[in-house]
Amino acid sequence: MAGQQRYLRYIVFALVAIILLLFISSSSSVPSAQWPSYKADQTQTAADPSTNKPAVPQTGAAKDSTATTPNTANELPPATAGGERMNATFVTLARNSDIWDIAESIRHVEDRFNRKFHYDWVFLNDDDFNDEFKKMTTALVSGTAKYGKIPKEHWSFPDFIDQDRAAKVREEMKEKKIIYGDSVSYRHMCRYESGFFFRHPLMLDYEWYWRVEPSVKLFCDINYDTFKFMADNKKKYSFTLSLYEYVETIPTLWDTVKNFTSTYPQHVVDGNSMKWLSEDDGKTYNNCHFWSNFEIGNLNWLRSQAYIDYFTSLDQAGGFFYERWGDAPVHSIAAALMLKKEEIHFFNDIAYYHVPFTHCPTGEQYRLDHKCSCNPKDNFDWNGYSCTARYYEVNGMEKPAGYEKEQ
Amino acid sequence: MAGQQRYLRYIVFALVAIILLLFISSSSSVPSAQWPSYKADQTQTAADPSTNKPAVPQTGAAKDSTATTPNTANELPPATAGGERMNATFVTLARNSDIWDIAESIRHVEDRFNRKFHYDWVFLNDDDFNDEFKKMTTALVSGTAKYGKIPKEHWSFPDFIDQDRAAKVREEMKEKKIIYGDSVSYRHMCRYESGFFFRHPLMLDYEWYWRVEPSVKLFCDINYDTFKFMADNKKKYSFTLSLYEYVETIPTLWDTVKNFTSTYPQHVVDGNSMKWLSEDDGKTYNNCHFWSNFEIGNLNWLRSQAYIDYFTSLDQAGGFFYERWGDAPVHSIAAALMLKKEEIHFFNDIAYYHVPFTHCPTGEQYRLDHKCSCNPKDNFDWNGYSCTARYYEVNGMEKPAGYEKEQ
Numbered sequence: 001m002a003g004q005q006r007y008l009r010y011i012v013f014a015l016v017a018i019i020l021l022l023f024i025s026s027s028s029s030v031p032s033a034q035w036p037s038y039k040a041d042q043t044q045t046a047a048d049p050s051t052n053k054p055a056v057p058q059t060g061a062a063k064d065s066t067a068t069t070p071n072t073a074n075e076l077p078p079a080t081a082g083g084e085r086m087n088a089t090f091v092t093l094a095r096n097s098d099i100w101d102i103a104e105s106i107r108h109v110e111d112r113f114n115r116k117f118h119y120d121w122v123f124l125n126d127d128d129f130n131d132e133f134k135k136m137t138t139a140l141v142s143g144t145a146k147y148g149k150i151p152k153e154h155w156s157f158p159d160f161i162d163q164d165r166a167a168k169v170r171e172e173m174k175e176k177k178i179i180y181g182d183s184v185s186y187r188h189m190c191r192y193e194s195g196f197f198f199r200h201p202l203m204l205d206y207e208w209y210w211r212v213e214p215s216v217k218l219f220c221d222i223n224y225d226t227f228k229f230m231a232d233n234k235k236k237y238s239f240t241l242s243l244y245e246y247v248e249t250i251p252t253l254w255d256t257v258k259n260f261t262s263t264y265p266q267h268v269v270d271g272n273s274m275k276w277l278s279e280d281d282g283k284t285y286n287n288c289h290f291w292s293n294f295e296i297g298n299l300n301w302l303r304s305q306a307y308i309d310y311f312t313s314l315d316q317a318g319g320f321f322y323e324r325w326g327d328a329p330v331h332s333i334a335a336a337l338m339l340k341k342e343e344i345h346f347f348n349d350i351a352y353y354h355v356p357f358t359h360c361p362t363g364e365q366y367r368l369d370h371k372c373s374c375n376p377k378d379n380f381d382w383n384g385y386s387c388t389a390r391y392y393e394v395n396g397m398e399k400p401a402g403y404e405k406e407q
Numbered sequence: 408m409a410g411q412q413r414y415l416r417y418i419v420f421a422l423v424a425i426i427l428l429l430f431i432s433s434s435s436s437v438p439s440a441q442w443p444s445y446k447a448d449q450t451q452t453a454a455d456p457s458t459n460k461p462a463v464p465q466t467g468a469a470k471d472s473t474a475t476t477p478n479t480a481n482e483l484p485p486a487t488a489g490g491e492r493m494n495a496t497f498v499t500l501a502r503n504s505d506i507w508d509i510a511e512s513i514r515h516v517e518d519r520f521n522r523k524f525h526y527d528w529v530f531l532n533d534d535d536f537n538d539e540f541k542k543m544t545t546a547l548v549s550g551t552a553k554y555g556k557i558p559k560e561h562w563s564f565p566d567f568i569d570q571d572r573a574a575k576v577r578e579e580m581k582e583k584k585i586i587y588g589d590s591v592s593y594r595h596m597c598r599y600e601s602g603f604f605f606r607h608p609l610m611l612d613y614e615w616y617w618r619v620e621p622s623v624k625l626f627c628d629i630n631y632d633t634f635k636f637m638a639d640n641k642k643k644y645s646f647t648l649s650l651y652e653y654v655e656t657i658p659t660l661w662d663t664v665k666n667f668t669s670t671y672p673q674h675v676v677d678g679n680s681m682k683w684l685s686e687d688d689g690k691t692y693n694n695c696h697f698w699s700n701f702e703i704g705n706l707n708w709l710r711s712q713a714y715i716d717y718f719t720s721l722d723q724a725g726g727f728f729y730e731r732w733g734d735a736p737v738h739s740i741a742a743a744l745m746l747k748k749e750e751i752h753f754f755n756d757i758a759y760y761h762v763p764f765t766h767c768p769t770g771e772q773y774r775l776d777h778k779c780s781c782n783p784k785d786n787f788d789w790n791g792y793s794c795t796a797r798y799y800e801v802n803g804m805e806k807p808a809g810y811e812k813e814q
Contacts, residue, residue: 039553092555099784100780100781103780104780106778106780107518111514111518126679129481135771135775136775136780138772139775139778140778140780325793364542367543368546369540371546371547373507373510373511373513373514373547375506375507
């Protein structure tokens with residue numbers, strides 16, 4: 001009996017000890033209710049390991065109280081959205097001199113969207129990026145930043161271009177004061193964005209892209225994955241602003257498009273957005289285009305035989321150099337003719353600024369719900385030079401309440 | 408024996424059950440390692456309950472795939488820093504017409520700092536704030552936003568001011584093209600910021616303040632609680648930019664200060680920053696002042712008898728109206744004479760812009776570590792018109808490596 005009792009006492013002691021241990025270990029894993037603090041985020045990566053600094057002590061322990069603040073607190077990781085990630089990247093064409101304008105754009109994109117998703121960012125340049133550009137952008141991007149040089153053959157005059165004729169056009173456009181009319185590099189840029197960026201080796205790893213230019217702003221919080229939205233809803237191309245192109249920059253573009261569609265009728269899909277491009281069933285172009293400095297789109301579509309045939313036809317016609325075709329009408333016409341109209345998306349909730357235009361969502365409650373900081377008076381959507389009202393009409397969509405007041 | 412065995416079996420069963428229960432309850436509180444998703448933040452409050460919307464389904468479930476994006480995903484709460492909270496608030500003097508400029512400032516302060524801390528924000532106005540201003544700012548502030556009207560007696564000419572004399576001064580300053588020289592409201596503002604804001608009923612609830620003006624920018628991440636830093640390190644006043652005041656706006660200010668210090672010698676502390684204000688031990692003022700559109704400071708100090716005696720002396724002298732004394736030299740002289748020099752702090756890590764000056768921390772690695780997006784070429788610190796080099800010297804602080812290159 002004494003042995004049995006001792007046995008019992010051991011069991012009770014073990015039981016108490018186990019309960020105590022479990023209680024201690026479980027209570028240490030209960031987050032504090034009021035101000036949870038999170039562990040360092042393992043998912044964030046940076047191309048430059050120099051930015052991954054070891055944690056340093058809290059500022060309260062600063063050695064010299066008269067010194068300036070060291071801001072040495074442990075890095076607080078951003079809250080990160082859950083869910084599946086898309087195979088997507090931001091993409092920016094930039095020069096080293098754009099560094100501070102790019103910094104502003106990255107801050108806006110990270111603060112309003114990417115700090116919650118950590119998508120990668122591909123930077124492309126016709127020259128080598130310098131260390132200052134790479135270090136600073138790597139520090140600001142929450143995903144992996146990658147840097148690519150554009151191959152010479154994608155940023156130069158093709159053999160079939162008559163250089164004298166192209167030079168003469170630039171002179172004429174300069175006299176007519178057409179914006180960027182005399183610029184060679186602007187033409188290379190438009191041609192590159194039209195036909196090559198999605199074929200850069202760094203871009204081949206991805207299916208989705210979000211194009212970001214220097215000095216752009218985002219004004220509303222974006223709390224969902226825009227890439228996943230595109231995929232889930234079978235979207236291929238998207239926009240926030242649309243407007244009429246300067247006709248002087250594209251006098252023969254539409255005829256070239258018509259040559260393409262008669263040569264490749266199989267690339268024109270039923271249920272497209274021709275009505276948005278033309279008031280007369282395709283006879284003439286109304287110059288409507290999506291403003292392509294903002295784009296979220298599908299790279300596989302741009303890499304499809306249909307789009308490559310389209311770009312090649314346009315490129316052979318020489319209008320990138322003999323006129324001044326922009327990548328905006330080139331992309332827009334492709335999207336409007338070679339995608340079903342349901343495959344094009346208007347991101348009304350992405351409030352966006354690129355000099356000189358702003359898209360600011362219509363309706364006060366909408367802006368409050370999305371924490372928008374844009375001035376509704378700046379909204380371009382219902383201005384007579386915008387093609388967004390036409391987009392609503394062609395797609396049979398109801399315009400948002402209050403749009404009349406912004407016209 | 409059978410009873411004993413049953414007894415034993417009960418204990419073993421209870422032990423297993425308890426272990427199982429504790430295991431289940433403890434494992435449910437383990438955060439998911441890869442993409443933690445957080446519950447709605449209970450600590451965030453808003454003065455306007457209309458902004459606290461119920462969560463709506465994920466965008467993937469959008470009804471109409473041709474519609475514009477609804478951005479209806481569950482609100483993702485910001486990651487929140489742990490630790491004790493200070494009794495602190497942001498404070499902004501603004502008019503309804505400042506709404507979009509204030510929106511920009513709030514975005515910067517929230518994105519770089521307050522989304523992690525959720526401090527309150529007090530808005531003060533000499534008029535009533537309208538609904539648009541209140542709704543928008545409440546939506547953007549992560550703490551509680553409060554709105555106060557300034558009492559008439561704090562925003563008007565005191566009885567003892569000779570209105571004709573004051574009007575004549577404004578005429579003369581207008582002719583001399585002195586900035587804001589002919590403005591009545593600017594003078595009320597300077598007097599209010601000098602002597603009254605910290606006594607507004609809404610401010611009496613707080614011990615610490617951070618002053619924010621419209622259209623300011625912050626360029627570096629601030630990952631620690633600046634208010635707690637001030638408290639832990641016994642700081643009372645702080646700055647990011649310093650410069651020389653326009654002497655035409657304060658011709659008799661220093662004489663008035665000398666009258667105050669001879670009347671109240673007990674308010675002047677040993678170990679103060681007189682050397683920063685004067686090259687001749689207080690005989691003359693060198694016009695150095697902290698730029699008070701940015702301030703993090705202690706409200707109890709401003710509400711102390713010493714500061715109230717100081718402000719009352721200055722106010723009685725009439726210089727807010729007979730000259731154009733700014734709150735910057737008024738606050739700065741008080742801090743430099745009535746605080747120990749260790750109680751004034753230079754927030755080197757708060758990269759700050761207010762037209763036309765920028766404080767951008769010196770040293771590339773420092774800026775990378777703090778994720779700063781400011782252009783170092785814009786840094787004003789080592790410019791000849793800044794008093795920050797003098798601040799370093801008076802406090803025996805070593806200037807940061809590379810400062811010579813920015814001179």
